[in-house]
Amino acid sequence: MIEPAESTYQVWYCKQCDQACKIHPPTVKPSCRCATPLPGLRPTTVTQMHTPQPKRLQALTDEEGRLRALARKGRRVRVTFEAEVAEAWISSSGSSGRRVQFIVTTPDGRRHVVDSGLPGLHIEAASDGEQE
Numbered sequence: 138m139i140e141p142a143e144s145t146y147q148v149w150y151c152k153q154c155d156q157a158c159k160i161h162p163p164t165v166k167p168s169c170r171c172a173t174p175l176p177g178l179r180p181t182t183v184t185q186m187h188t189p190q191p192k193r194l195q196a197l198t199d200e201e202g203r204l205r206a207l208a209r210k211g212r213r214v215r216v217t218f219e220a221e222v223a224e225a226w227i228s229s230s231g232s233s234g235r236r237v238q239f240i241v242t243t244p245d246g247r248r249h250v251v252d253s254g255l256p257g258l259h260i261e262a263a264s265d266g267e268q269e
C-alpha cells in the first residue's frame with residue numbers, strides 16, 4: 138500500500154544568499170529572504186523522495202482520557218463553563234411560569250442561550266480574578 142513517491146522540481150538558487158529563490162512547480166516555499174532575489178541563470182533539478190509515514194495511532198491525551206471515562210450513558214456529570222452575559226430577559230410561558238433567560242458569550246466569542254429553568258441548572262457569578 139505505502140509506496141515512496143517521487144517528485145522532481147527545478148530550483149533557482151539566489152546568487153546573493155545561495156538559498157532557493159524560485160521553485161517550479163512551486164510545491165516548496167523558497168527559502169531566500171532577499172528583498173530582490175538574484176536567481177541564477179540555470180535551474181538545478183532536484184528529485185525528492187517522499188516516503189509517506191505510516192499513520193501513527195494518536196496518543197490519548199489526559200484530557201481525552203478523562204472525558205472518555207465520563208462518556209457513559211447514565212453517568213451523572215456537572216457541566217460548568219464561564220461566560221459573559223450578553224443579554225437577559227424574563228420569559229413567561231404557560232405552566233412553567235416566569236424564568237430568566239440568558240444569552241451568554243464564551244471566550245471564543247460564541248453565544249449560547251441559557252435557560253435558567255433547565256432542571257439542575259445553576260447559574261452563579263464568576264470571579265474575574267484568578268481564583269480556583
Ligand SMILES: [Zn+2]
Nearest residue numbers: 151154169171
Ligand atoms: Zn537571496
